[in-house]
Amino acid sequence: MSQLSYRCILQFSLSLLFSAGLYFHANAGLKEQFDKGNELYRKGNYKEAAAAYESLSKEGYHSSDLYLNLGNAYYKQKNFAAAILNFEKALKENPSDEDVKFNLALANARITDKIEAMPEIFFSKALRKVLQLLSVNAWATLSILFIWLALIAAVVFLFFSRDTFRRMTLFAAMICVLFSIGFFVMSHMRMNFDENNRSGIIMITSVYVKSAPEEGSNSLFLLHEGTKVQVLDNVGTWSKIRLADGKTGWLEGKAYSEI
């Protein structure tokens, strides 16, 4: 093996070690804080529980569980907009989390705006579901795993020359390369999907959606807190948004929090 690949592997394993070290280093305070939040929640002190979870989130920790718990704490305080925001964040971490889906549906039932979602085209829905199976990093890791598998198969093919075995390894190497390319594409598609599907939750009691990014333009419709909007574009402090039913308009960025 060449010098370069040795170095790469070394680097990779070093970084793994490093992050693991960080993880274990921070774990003590982190677990304490998380448990504290959980304890407060169980005692019914939702406000302080939310504060505890929120501090973890601010420090950069994340997981669907953390967002679920934070959302629950807000839900119990009847702050449905913040609850929805955190449930949506949890879903972003794990799009197939049943608990989060259920709680999100409950929170959505309690907000003012009821927006009928446009039916999704079958193909795009299927693609979205597949893309959301794994995160960008997971797709990327898979693509790396498979390219290395392909390399191993190739080495076997080159240096071990028993006839039937050779042919099998050649076939395996090709399959692995194809899979790796596939996962690489998936990782990029997922990245694009995340970039194009920035969404936000309206966090102020009500806001008029305007026809243009300026205060004086016509009001198109009224949105209330808790409504999910898709963010399409940004001009200055204004954002172009689209509702689930297809209506679009402009509103000031401070009106919503991005998921």
Add this chain to the structure above:
Amino acid sequence: MKFLSNYLKTTALAFLLCLPAILFAQVKFYATINANRASMGTTLQVNFVVENAGGRSFTPPAFKDFDVVGGPSTSQSFQYINGSMSQSRSWSYYIQPKREGLLTVEAAKIEVDGSMMATNELKIQVSGGSNPPAASNQSGQSGASAQSKVSPADTRDDVFMRVITNKTQAYVGEPVAVTFRLYTAKAIFDVQFPKAASFNGFWKYDLPQPQNPQWENEVLNGKRYKAVNVQQVILFPQKEGNGDITPIEMEAVVQEYVNRPPRDIFEEMFGVQEVRNVPVKIQSKKTTINVLTLPAAGRPDNYKGLVGKFTMEASIDKQEGKTDDPITLKIKVSGSGNFEAMENPAPELPADLEAYDPNIKENLSPSNSTVSGSKSFEYLIIPRAPGEYKIPPIQLSFFNPETKQYQSLSSKEFVLKITGESSRPASAQNTGSGKESVKLLKEDIRFIRMKNVPEARSEAFAGSTLYYSLLGSPFLLFLILLFVKKQVDDRQLDVTGMRKRTASKVAIKRLAGAKVFMEKRDRTAFFQEVNRALHAYLGNRLLIDTADLSFDHIKEKLVEHQATEETCKRVYLLMEQCNIALFSPSSGEGEMNNSYQEALAVITELENTLKK
């Protein structure tokens, strides 16, 4: 009383009733007309009556100045009074004047008992549009018998109604004050004030009718009348063009002094006058208002047909409230004009503000020939969801006929801050998932999860240098491995090189074997081995197949490799020696040793030669 309307029949009847009770029937032939003053376009009825005679060959007049529009219709009547019989026969014509001025209906002629009789001529004053009453009604009626008729034309001049408007042209929606005023020069009683009439093409505002109408003295065209306002209305034209104020009709009884036909000789000498109560129908003249279209220039988009002068106030009783707590929005429009055309100034309310139909209060009164006052609209607004709402300014625009310009009014914008909980039932909003929503509202959220501690946010791995190097390095490695493999393969696959390289090794191995045979004194085996060593060396080194190992071929190759003639000869001699030795039995001990040394020397020499 069908006096006027059924004149034809009653003329004869009235005439007969009034006949003097004389035994000797007097033959009369005369003409009557129902009006001696007329305006252009009115239809007049002319009767030619012959009494107490049959009459033959009636010749109507030429009607030079008139158009005959109807007739002649004839009627005949017989009557016995006190044993004397009277009869009459009449011809009626309906005529219309052709021109203005004093017109004449010429005499009609008839033959009675062989002699010709002629009627009187009738004079008719024809005027243009309306006919103002003249001071006198005496002109026209001439001829002895004509005076005996109770002419309805008499009342027309003495009792009439005028339509007084304050303007002759108006914009659509601009008020026009109309007064119907009754004039009478005769004693009049039993006046039946007309009921409120409706006017086609106008919206009407009735002015209150006084309980006891005051008769006033008024001089019109030099004649003294008593006058009273019969009806006063304010009309708002609804459509452009000529707006006809439809005539109104009323009934009254007029006291008249009638010259009765004399019954006897004394009466004939002094004349008789009778007081008669004549019921009359009085009709107003048709009056036309020229209704102008509202100018298109400068017309606001939200213009709804309001004409006049208005001001608007809008107020809200509170700016902050709770959900389900009603808020009152009051819009009050004051001024003068066509309030009836005012639509409810519906404020544009956000969807979460529920508003009911407004409570409308009107306080209108007539003034200065228009309607003024105020109209207020009270909207009860119920906020259904919390939030900050804006009620956009309420707009009202109107046309001011005085300045002939449009004006717009606008209230200020109202901002409502609503707190509290949304009271709107979720099911009301979307019917599809309504039931589901209601069901969801009853449930509680799932509990928190406590097992998995959150992770630190990892840096983006995909797209990082590490990622690309990990992704790219297998390809690079593969290339390197491919190169290594090629090197190995090259060496393995290079058979010729191998043969060349191993040629001397093989030969020396064989010579070593030969040496063993030499020590064992096995002569045949020794020479065989030397021969083989030589052949193997030459075959490998010169790449000659064993089958081609003839000396000629070997020599050819050796020359190719620049071997000297001498070397070739040495090789030949050695090969010959080996061949001969194989088949000749003995030639001493030194022979084998010599051959062995020679073979070594030859191979060494060839090796040196061929390497060059």
